[in-house]
Each structure stands twice: as C-alpha cells, then as structure tokens.
Amino acid sequence: MNDLKLRILYVEDNPDDQLILKRSLKEKMPINFDLITVDTGTKGLNKIEKENFDLLILDYRLPDITGIELVKELKKRNIKTPIILLTGKGSENVAVDAMKLGVRDYIVKEGIAPKRLINSIKDILMTSSLPETVDLETAKAIATLFAENPIIQIESTSTLMSNPKSEIPVEQLVSALRNLAEIDIVEEEPSRSIIACPDCGSLTATLYLECPECESTQMNKEEALEHFDCGNIDFRTKFDKDEGRLVCPKCGKKLKIIGVDYRKIENWYRCSNKHFFGQPTFKFVCSTCNGRFPLEDIRIDMLHNYKLTKSGSQMLKLGMKATELTEQSRDKKSSQKT
Ligand SMILES: [Zn+2]
Ligand SMILES: [Zn+2]
Ligand SMILES: [Zn+2]
Incomplete structure (x- = not known):
C-alpha cells in the first residue's frame, strides 16, 4: 500500500x-x-x-x-x-x-x-509539486522513467541520448533534470567528461580526420613499408608480388631483410590527394550548429547520472497518482463510448 x-x-x-x-x-x-x-x-x-x-x-x-x-x-x-x-x-x-x-x-x-x-x-x-522551469509533460515523462528505473544515465556518442530512452527529446530531458537537481528533486552524479561545441555548447560533437596538408577528409589507413635504398614509403599492398615476394614499386628492386634494407610502419595514411602521413589531424564537427573545430578549441562538459532524492520520490508519488487519475478518467470515457 x-x-x-x-x-x-x-x-x-x-x-x-x-x-x-x-x-x-x-x-x-x-x-x-x-x-x-x-x-x-x-x-x-x-x-x-x-x-x-x-x-x-x-x-x-x-x-x-x-x-x-x-x-x-x-x-x-x-x-x-x-x-x-x-x-x-x-x-x-x-x-x-x-x-x-x-x-x-x-x-x-x-x-x-x-x-x-x-x-x-x-x-x-x-x-x-513542480518548479516553474519544468512543464507538466516533461515531468510526466521523467516520472515514467523513474517509475521503472532507479537511474537515468545521459550518454552521448554522435547524438545525446538517455538510458532508458524517453518519449521527450533528450535535450529537453537533460535541461529538466538539471533544473530538478537545482531544487533537490533529483541528485546528479558526474559520469564522464564530454566534448562540447565551443560555439553553441551542444554535446553532439563527432570526431573526424583530416589530411594535415590539404584538409581532405577522405583517407585510407594501412600498414606501410619504407624502402631505405630509394626512400620510398608506400602501403604494403603496393610491394606485394606473387608468392609473398616484396618488390619496391618505385625503384623495382626486391626487398631483402626487414630492418636492414626496409622497415615496417604500422599506421600509414594516404589522403584522396595522395599525401602520405603518419598521423591525421583530429577535428570535430558539431551536429547541432555544424561548426568545425580542432582538438585545441574543444570545451569540456560533464555528463551525469540522475537519481531521485527523498523529496523527489515524494513528488514522484504525487505525480504518478495524478497520472493515474488522468488515465482512469480517460479509461472511463473510452469505455463509455464503446
Ligand atoms: Zn592531402
Ligand atoms: Zn625502392
Ligand atoms: Zn555547435
């Protein structure tokens, strides 16, 4: 009871x-x-x-x-x-x-x-039972989530999301939860740092890679070989001949002993404009404002998990009862119709 x-x-x-x-x-x-x-x-x-x-x-x-x-x-x-x-x-x-x-x-x-x-x-x-900053619909959605789960986690990959999922937009959910945390209805626990867009603050930045020379965003990554005799560096597949023989595609000589006349390079990138490089430039694109920014310019924000406080549980009980009342009167209406 x-x-x-x-x-x-x-x-x-x-x-x-x-x-x-x-x-x-x-x-x-x-x-x-x-x-x-x-x-x-x-x-x-x-x-x-x-x-x-x-x-x-x-x-x-x-x-x-x-x-x-x-x-x-x-x-x-x-x-x-x-x-x-x-x-x-x-x-x-x-x-x-x-x-x-x-x-x-x-x-x-x-x-x-x-x-x-x-x-x-x-x-x-x-x-x-609600603060002015949280509307009734949002509160009902949050009450529904907390009724079935003790914790709401906010996660972000390329888009922000909540676990469990809610029927209201996640940005709306997060801002409501933050408001509720301010007045002690929920408590927030930091979960992990996250990259925020320096322009709009959105938490939906996605990493992408650029060629350091021409800013091309199209590239391949493969294992590469360097032929010491002629200085040629290229993907291993370019050296591969039949029966596992390695031949330099630039000077045509056969590669002999690893560490002596050639070496292996684990990660080698080549862009669509045929530039080779050992490490691409890390860039981010904000899926909210479409802004692009380098690693140095990122802002760091924090994701949180949310739990109900004691007074929050009390509010939730009232809220759930109120929802029950709505549903009961709705059920009655529809049963009267049929
Ligand atoms: Zn390039
Ligand atoms: Zn060569
Ligand atoms: Zn942005």
Missing part, C-alpha cells in the same frame, strides 16, 4: 455540502486522503497556521468572513498551499478576484461534478 496520504482541509459551514464533497472524494479519489472539515473562516485560518495541508478547499460563503477574505489572510501570512474556491452560481466577479489572488481553481458548487473536482485536484497536485 501507498504510504502517501493527501491532507485536505475543507472550510464549509453547510453540513449537507460537507457530506456531498466527502462522498464525491470517497467515490472517485484513488489516492488515500484525510479530509478535515471546519465550519468558519477563523477556525480554518487557525488550523492552516498550525498544521500542514496539501490542499485547501474553501467555500466562498462562510458565517464569519468570505472565502476571498480568507484567501487574503493566507496571502498576508505567506501561506502558499494550493486553494480551490467553491461558490454559488453567477458570481463571476468572485472568480476573477479569486484568480487574481492566485487561487488555483474555482468551482461552482451547484451540481458539482466529482470528476471536475478530481481533475482539478490532479492538476493542482501535479503543478504544485
């Missing part, structure tokens, strides 16, 4: 309304919750100051103060618990005031649909 319990405070003086809301939540909420009810604004305020709640549901019409006045009092005390305001029909001006004060949702009480209420709670839970 899930140990996570949602604490909701409902400020409502009408016993019938108290009962209706309690019943709606009981029927439709798949998350464990405590619903605490008080019947005046003052009692509500006292309780909110003393205890922690995940959500406040306030009736607009209370015996002592209005719901809006209560919201203002909370604002004065810098209490940021998400609020849903309930009100009677035809109070559009109240709705506008409420939204201006940062109330998260506004629901008309008459014929309150449990589904509407649950959806509202779901959205509020999801967004209030």
Whole structure:
C-alpha cells in the first residue's frame, strides 16, 4: 500500500455540502486522503497556521468572513498551499478576484461534478509539486522513467541520448533534470567528461580526420613499408608480388631483410590527394550548429547520472497518482463510448 496520504482541509459551514464533497472524494479519489472539515473562516485560518495541508478547499460563503477574505489572510501570512474556491452560481466577479489572488481553481458548487473536482485536484497536485522551469509533460515523462528505473544515465556518442530512452527529446530531458537537481528533486552524479561545441555548447560533437596538408577528409589507413635504398614509403599492398615476394614499386628492386634494407610502419595514411602521413589531424564537427573545430578549441562538459532524492520520490508519488487519475478518467470515457 501507498504510504502517501493527501491532507485536505475543507472550510464549509453547510453540513449537507460537507457530506456531498466527502462522498464525491470517497467515490472517485484513488489516492488515500484525510479530509478535515471546519465550519468558519477563523477556525480554518487557525488550523492552516498550525498544521500542514496539501490542499485547501474553501467555500466562498462562510458565517464569519468570505472565502476571498480568507484567501487574503493566507496571502498576508505567506501561506502558499494550493486553494480551490467553491461558490454559488453567477458570481463571476468572485472568480476573477479569486484568480487574481492566485487561487488555483474555482468551482461552482451547484451540481458539482466529482470528476471536475478530481481533475482539478490532479492538476493542482501535479503543478504544485513542480518548479516553474519544468512543464507538466516533461515531468510526466521523467516520472515514467523513474517509475521503472532507479537511474537515468545521459550518454552521448554522435547524438545525446538517455538510458532508458524517453518519449521527450533528450535535450529537453537533460535541461529538466538539471533544473530538478537545482531544487533537490533529483541528485546528479558526474559520469564522464564530454566534448562540447565551443560555439553553441551542444554535446553532439563527432570526431573526424583530416589530411594535415590539404584538409581532405577522405583517407585510407594501412600498414606501410619504407624502402631505405630509394626512400620510398608506400602501403604494403603496393610491394606485394606473387608468392609473398616484396618488390619496391618505385625503384623495382626486391626487398631483402626487414630492418636492414626496409622497415615496417604500422599506421600509414594516404589522403584522396595522395599525401602520405603518419598521423591525421583530429577535428570535430558539431551536429547541432555544424561548426568545425580542432582538438585545441574543444570545451569540456560533464555528463551525469540522475537519481531521485527523498523529496523527489515524494513528488514522484504525487505525480504518478495524478497520472493515474488522468488515465482512469480517460479509461472511463473510452469505455463509455464503446
Ligand atoms: Zn592531402
Ligand atoms: Zn625502392
Ligand atoms: Zn555547435
């Protein structure tokens, strides 16, 4: 069983309304919750100051103060618990005031649909557990990854990728994970250094080779032989004659003893313009901005693995529950259709 319990405070003086809301939540909420009810604004305020709640549901019409006045009092005390305001029909001006004060949702009480209420709670839970820099879709994708894997690794070969893979673009994933690390939802561990493009910072640089003389990027690499007598260096295949005999293609003499009249060179390159060289120039191309740069100019960045922190796990549980709620209401809709 899930140990996570949602604490909701409902400020409502009408016993019938108290009962209706309690019943709606009981029927439709798949998350464990405590619903605490008080019947005046003052009692509500006292309780909110003393205890922690995940959500406040306030009736607009209370015996002592209005719901809006209560919201203002909370604002004065810098209490940021998400609020849903309930009100009677035809109070559009109240709705506008409420939204201006940062109330998260506004629901008309008459014929309150449990589904509407649950959806509202779901959205509020999801967004209030997130930093502003991470949007809901990204958070859901990250929650899905962490639900099945304890660690997300970021890797880069020619393209950046995550292990496990995500349905959202990896750049988006990385920037979201970095934001989440800043606020302690995930912790990041350095995994390895990586080459970053000096122009755009992208981590998708690919190594390529150039001829040091003409910058041709087309070359062969083979074993080569150097004939001391005439100074000719060429690929071994050019010296190979029938029956394993070696003959210099430049001077036509037979090669005799290795180390005496010729030597072996392990790595020899020849470019498409027929330049020979022992080592090509290392260059990088950025697959994001297409910039090209030599080894000396590279920037070094760090790849990380990401793990959920304790508070991150808590957030994830809320997030997953919220996703469950979405899927349940979606399932219901599609089963009603068929
Ligand atoms: Zn060349
Ligand atoms: Zn020769
Ligand atoms: Zn670049």
